[in-house]
Amino acid sequence: xRKRRARRPExxxxxxxxxxxxxxxxxxxxxxxxxxGSTERDIAEEMLRTELGRKSKGLPASPDPWRCRxxxxxxxxxxxxxxEGRRSLERLKYSQxxxxxxxxxxxxxxxxxADILRYATLRLEQKAxxxxxxxxxxxxxxxxxxxxxxxxxxxxxxxxxxxxNNVRKGxxxxxxxELVCRRLKDEVADGVRFAFQTGWRRAxxxxxxWSQVDWTGxxxxxxxxxxxxxxxxxxxxxxxxxxxxxxxxxxxxxxxxAQVRIIPLVFxxxxxxxxxxxxxxxxxxxxxxxxxxxxxxxxxxxxxxLERAGVSxxxxxxxxxxxxxxxxxxxxxxxxxxxxxxxxxxxxxSDNSGGISVTAHEGRHRxx
Numbered sequence: 434x435r436k437r438r439a440r441r442p443e444x445x446x447x448x449x450x451x452x453x454x455x456x457x458x459x460x461x462x463x464x465x466x467x468x469x470g471s472t473e474r475d476i477a478e479e480m481l482r483t484e485l486g487r488k489s490k491g492l493p494a495s496p497d498p499w500r501c502r503x504x505x506x507x508x509x510x511x512x513x514x515x516x517e518g519r520r521s522l523e524r525l526k527y528s529q530x531x532x533x534x535x536x537x538x539x540x541x542x543x544x545x546x547a548d549i550l551r552y553a554t555l556r557l558e559q560k561a562x563x564x565x566x567x568x569x570x571x572x573x574x575x576x577x578x579x580x581x582x583x584x585x586x587x588x589x590x591x592x593x594x595x596x597x598n599n600v601r602k603g604x605x606x607x608x609x610x611e612l613v614c615r616r617l618k619d620e621v622a623d624g625v626r627f628a629f630q631t632g633w634r635r636a637x638x639x640x641x642x643w644s645q646v647d648w649t650g651x652x653x654x655x656x657x658x659x660x661x662x663x664x665x666x667x668x669x670x671x672x673x674x675x676x677x678x679x680x681x682x683x684x685x686x687x688x689x690x691a692q693v694r695i696i697p698l699v700f701x702x703x704x705x706x707x708x709x710x711x712x713x714x715x716x717x718x719x720x721x722x723x724x725x726x727x728x729x730x731x732x733x734x735x736x737x738x739l740e741r742a743g744v745s746x747x748x749x750x751x752x753x754x755x756x757x758x759x760x761x762x763x764x765x766x767x768x769x770x771x772x773x774x775x776x777x778x779x780x781x782x783s784d785n786s787g788g789i790s791v792t793a794h795e796g797r798h799r800x801x
Contacts, residue, residue: 452471
């Protein structure tokens with residue numbers, strides 16, 4: 434009688450050194466191998482049961498976290514940024530370069546929260562600012578999340594950002610801005626005045642074109658994709674803005690007649706784009722008595738002006754392009770003059786409502 438052949442097992446365990454491995458037959462009949470990464474047989478058995486369970490449901494094998502490395506996750510994130518045309522691609526490349534100094538060729542599943550903390554500590558010892566380290570950790574976190582979405586890893590470490598204390602408090606009032614503008618060339622000075630009124634970023638101001646001016650509707654517009662957050666926004670043309678834009682339009686037309694060509698930009702140097710003016714800006718601010726003022730402080734100042742004008746926070750955020758209220762609040766700085774004015778209003782309210790003023794109280798105390 435012919436012996437019946439034993440049925441081939443679907444999977445089994447074996448050891449390499451002290452580490453348990455699992456071996457099973459996949460959906461396509463191919464033999465699959467995987468390290469459990471553990472010296473405990475129970476862990477390897479649970480992993481094998483999971484894989485056989487997936488096979489019984491007609492599902493492919495789960496991703497092998499030991500095959501995916503941190504390098505792969507960051508490369509995939511960079512490809513996503515490139516596909517989406519992200520402006521922060523260069524910043525991501527720098528973060529990737531720093532991260533791979535510690536995590537190059539490291540399996541993604543092997544990185545722990547302790548490793549993340551060690552990386553942050555090393556970067557701080559290298560005199561990197563907490564904000565810089567946070568941008569790098571945020572890139573690593575985004576890479577892991579993308580890996581989870583793409584089913585190439587099954588877990589990710591906890592990536593906690595460092596506390597930052599880099600909120601600037603710089604701002605300028607209209608008189609100070611005008612003092613700075615008097616020391617700048619017209620094309621830059623008008624851009625500064627425009628930024629002070631609208632709160633637009635430097636890149637948004639100096640790439641602003643005439644096609645974005647809606648004279649009939651009374652708005653200047655940033656189309657979707659032209660802003661940092663990718664969303665479009667509009668700002669009403671106030672009388673002061675209209676005067677500034679008409680002056681720029683007259684200058685542009687003179688340049689167009691002289692050069693016999695169309696000039697699309699609003700702020701330009703005889704038709705050429707305005708590039709760097711960092712040195713002249715620093716000198717102008719120093720001579721105006723406000724050294725250290727940044728161009729970005731004009732955005733902060735515009736937010737404060739909107740707050741002073743009583744514009745509702747929801748509308749102000751639409752005008753300035755802030756997506757979250759927490760970020761907007763960092764810009765809504767209250768000057769000491771505002772606090773002093775609030776004190777005067779409070780004193781006037783006390784006097785008008787029959788409250789006892791300090792002077793009157795002191796007078797009665799002396800007479801007694």
